[in-house]
Amino acid sequence: MVQLVPEEIQTKEVLHWEGVHLIHFSDSACSQKARIFLNLKGINWISHPLNLTQQDNYKPWFLGINPRGLVPVLVHDGEVHIESNDILDYLDETFPELKLIPVDAREDIMAGLDEENELHLDLRALTMRFVIPRFLARKRPEALSLYEQSENIINGEADARKEIELSFWRTYATEGISDRRAHEATQNFFAAYELLEQRLTHNRYLSGSEVTLLDIAWFIYTHRLSMAGYPFAKLHPKVAIWHAHLLLKPEFANEVQVPTSLKMITSAMQLMQLITSTTLSHIAEF
Ligand SMILES: N[C@@H](CCC(=O)N[C@@H](CS)C(=O)NCC(=O)O)C(=O)O
Known part of the structure; x- marks a missing residue:
């Protein structure tokens, strides 16, 4: 799981975000995957669109959250997670109502x-x-x-x-x-x-x-x-x-x-x- 340490996050405002927040881009494959997952699980999430065609992922605000400059990024109660499959694994554990990674098939x-x-x-x-x-x-x-x-x-x-x-x-x-x-x-x-x-x-x-x-x-x-x-x-x-x-x-x-x-x-x-x-x-x- 890739969870970033708070001291390395330069965009400090995200450390105060409560709930499930996804920074994503409409046409990015990994963002689409995360959104389908959130929809199927019925998790309430707050959307933060980032425009990759405008190269917003290389602007200081976003690089201060994810130095890799890649979407999606999950912020859950002020904790920052990157890497889509790690994000979804984490969410499946945290919101176990409808398991999309069932234990026996993990x-x-x-x-x-x-x-x-x-x-x-x-x-x-x-x-x-x-x-x-x-x-x-x-x-x-x-x-x-x-x-x-x-x-x-x-x-x-x-x-x-x-x-x-x-x-x-x-x-x-x-x-x-x-x-x-x-x-x-x-x-x-x-x-x-x-x-x-x-x-x-x-x-x-x-x-x-x-x-x-x-x-x-x-x-x-x-x-x-x-x-x-x-x-x-x-x-x-x-x-x-x-x-x-x-x-x-x-x-x-x-x-x-x-x-x-x-x-x-x-x-x-x-x-x-x-x-x-x-x-x-x-x-x-x-
Ligand atoms: N292994 C990463 C890959 C993330 C990734 O490459 N995201 C793409 C969009 S699908 C991105 O942000 N690309 C930056 C760009 O196009 O400038 C993950 O699964 O999250």
Whole structure:
């Protein structure tokens, strides 16, 4: 669990926030996952939207809460928690009414969540290549410099995550996401979805007969990858049906709404990719 120590939190106001507060961004995968979880559990929470497209995550107010500059962040009665899966594990323990990590499936769910977390940068790479054009998503160099120079201590230690973030966004600004990187990311997902397809042979949901946090986490990835053009119905038909079924639930559907303006931009970008034979299916050789 990553809970930040109060002395390292520069934005002191959050230490006085009572109740459950989530700092999040509408279109961020990890934020969507957290919101679906909160909705399903019926937890009352206070929303603090942060606009990643405006690079608000590199402004001092937010870096003073999470030096990693990443959403979501949970503030619960003045305690600051980061890392979405740790946040949700903590909330499931703290609000046990409807368990989304049932005790008897805990080991299985945690292993599946680790895999999901490992693939986060692959999801980001495919999003930046096939869903959002570079002119919208790239970070301003001044914002990245502010981020680079900001405090980087988490629980007494220099945090390695910042280097990974800086490297991703700097490479993206100059080169975009290369064919090689996109190919590698889709192959990683292909392997992971082969395993999920097997899970769904025996069960209605990924870890049994009820929805768990594992379904929420992979639903978000599946939804984003569908937007990127990943051909689920062709490659992993059981996953496609499971995703369509979850999408019928308002707690899920409401959190993955895409603004019409972005839908139009994505469609135009994907049309160009179709004309130039550079869609996800072309690059991945599916
Ligand atoms: N492992 C972290 C990943 C968090 C993460 O990468 N969040 C993304 C949004 S999904 C973010 O804040 N990106 C910053 C940006 O796009 O500038 C978690 O699960 O919380």
